[in-house]
Ligand SMILES: Nc1ncnc2c1ncn2[C@@H]1O[C@H](COP(=O)(O)OP(=O)(O)OP(=O)(O)O)[C@@H](O)[C@H]1O
């Protein structure tokens with residue numbers, strides 16, 4: 001499959017602060033690509049540049065062959081954007097919002113009204129079409145926000161953390177919508193700080209942290225970077241000295257890496273069972289009480305931890 | 315272009331769904347108009363806000379027509395509106411204008427009557443001697459009323475004399491009237507002219523008489539209603555400016571900017587929306603006061619053109635405030651302050667004629683003053699041609715402010731701040 005998006009060395013500075021530090025990646029037609037990163041990593045800034053809202057400080061990207069810096073209008077016609085924060089007119093009804101935004105995407109007349117009906121059906125708001133958006137729940141608003149991004153059937157859809165702050169049911173519906181759209185042939189760039197979402201949805205994942213791309217590949221490729229390692233997380237009692245405990249674990253045979261965070265120590269090791277006894281023994285030696293122990297198969301969380309020494313969610 | 319309209323109509327719709335905005339756009343000016351109408355006695359049948367206009371009549375004609383005009387100004391129907399004084403000397407009379415003791419001087423030169431109605435046995439010289447009016451520039455409204463009355467008088471003289479002359483010469487040639495009877499006929503004519511019982515006197519009355527309506531005095535609401543409407547028009551334009559900043563914060567402006575719509579179309583649409591809302595506001599207020607108070611705004615075409623021009627000038631101010639402000643709150647507070655300052659400066663509360671000349675000059679920067687000037691002219695019976703000065707001033711004001719605002723917007727970019 002050809003690339004629909006090619007990003008080359010994108011940089012964005014806000015004053016002295018560099019929010020995006022030379023990011024490059026490609027997206028193939030037909031795939032779901034996730035940008036996974038914690039709060040403040042620079043995901044929204046990347047989307048803002050790709051959607052031609054902000055001009056990059058340096059670097060460039062092409063979308064369907066159009067440069068975001070030299071031909072922004074060409075780009076705007078083929079992308080759809082679902083912004084992280086709701087961008088709707090609360091005093092217009094769902095339908096009026098969709099009609100207005102459709103007009104901004106050069107739709108009109110019968111095709112527009114047919115498309116609006118289709119979208120309302122798709123986001124499950126046909127019944128509420130005539131209600132003002134301000135009367136909607138958070139999840140319903142999010143669905144309208146997504147609907148607006150789909151009106152002109154974009155080739156490439158940017159979704160910036162579309163599930164933040166909503167109930168599990170709406171979240172499920174949104175994830176299913178993304179998969180449906182992709183099945184119908186839409187390419188999707190999806191940003192999130194939920195590892196589970198990236199794992200469920202994407203063909204490939206780019207992990208972004210402090211404005212840099214620290215890993216990129218299929219989930220399999222990425223987990224292989226941390227080897228077949230498993231993750232062992234010890235949750236400690238309050239007041240325990242996690243730092244000291246983590247340090248003492250580094251001497252244990254079979255422990256690749258041990259890191260302390262608040263009341264917890266995270267250990268990366270090829271086989272958790274092999275080190276469990278020794279780890280608990282050390283804790284006893286230091287009089288640290290362990291509340292619970294988690295053992296996790298290799299996942300993106302582990303990859304992030306491996307690469308940054310921090311957990312994805314703070 | 316189409317998208318500019320669509321964005322504008324979207325904003326119009328949103329403004330009319332915002333209860334707080336509606337309250338200030340429509341209800342407040344309406345209620346204040348009523349309130350001030352009560353204060354000035356409009357609803358209790360007492361006289362109008364503009365009254366006792368000091369006018370000096372210098373009658374050197376001392377013949378039928380000149381006397382008829384003097385009588386007209388002294389008629390009981392005009393007693394509240396006019397405070398006429400007679401003077402023999404034009405120079406001393408004009409000094410009263412310079413010292414602001416008179417709103418206008420009417421000079422009726424010697425031979426005025428004779429130049430229209432020939433003396434016994436004589437023929438017309440063909441040269442008409444004109445009445446001269448000296449207006450006090452700092453009292454344009456009062457002077458305008460005086461001028462309108464004189465013009466109306468003259469137009470009656472003209473139609474009367476032409477009709478009369480033709481009739482008389484026909485009567486003479488047909489032998490039904492002897493030449494020596496002519497002065498008597500002329501007298502009857504001038505009597506008709508000065509008799510305010512058969513013909514109402516002010517321009518407004520005359521206008522109404524033409525369409526067969528009942529007589530009204532100069533309606534103070536014709537001054538109050540546009541004053542209030544123009545003041546709250548300033549609210550509307552700053553409200554519109556606020557929505558530009560609000561859209562930036564609520565994310566709809568960035569969303570517009572990443573749609574295939576140019577920044578110029580978007581800014582144009584936002585401005586058009588403000589313009590439309592202002593027009594809708596004035597339109598509704600004019601309609602409502604016409605229906606509910608039988609207020610006569612005057613010549614329809616003139617009112618339409620003046621509304622378009624006034625809203626244009628005001629929109630320019632709204633744009634400038636928005637371009638200079640950083641937050642929606644700033645636009646709101648600066649907008650309210652300007653609304654009040656312009657309201658006072660522009661004569662919405664106190665007639666400009668009573669204010670210091672410096673204030674009168676300063677008022678020229680407000681769309682209120684120009685708009686009110688125009689609306690008063692129209693209410694007094696003026697037409698499109700009579701409001702060309704305020705209309706041009708408003709268009710010029712809007713144009714200059716737009717250029718300034720768009721430059722500021724371009725420098726900052728409408729999305730990023
Ligand atoms: N307009 C701006 N001016 C200055 N700094 C900014 C601006 N926008 C973002 N930043 C900074 O740039 C960094 C990246 O922000 P960005 O919004 O791209 O992160 P993100 O990955 O989308 O985070 P989140 O998951 O919270 O949405 C942050 O440190 C943020 O504070």
Ligand SMILES: [Mg+2]
Pocket residue numbers: 043044045084160161
């Ligand atoms: Mg973000």
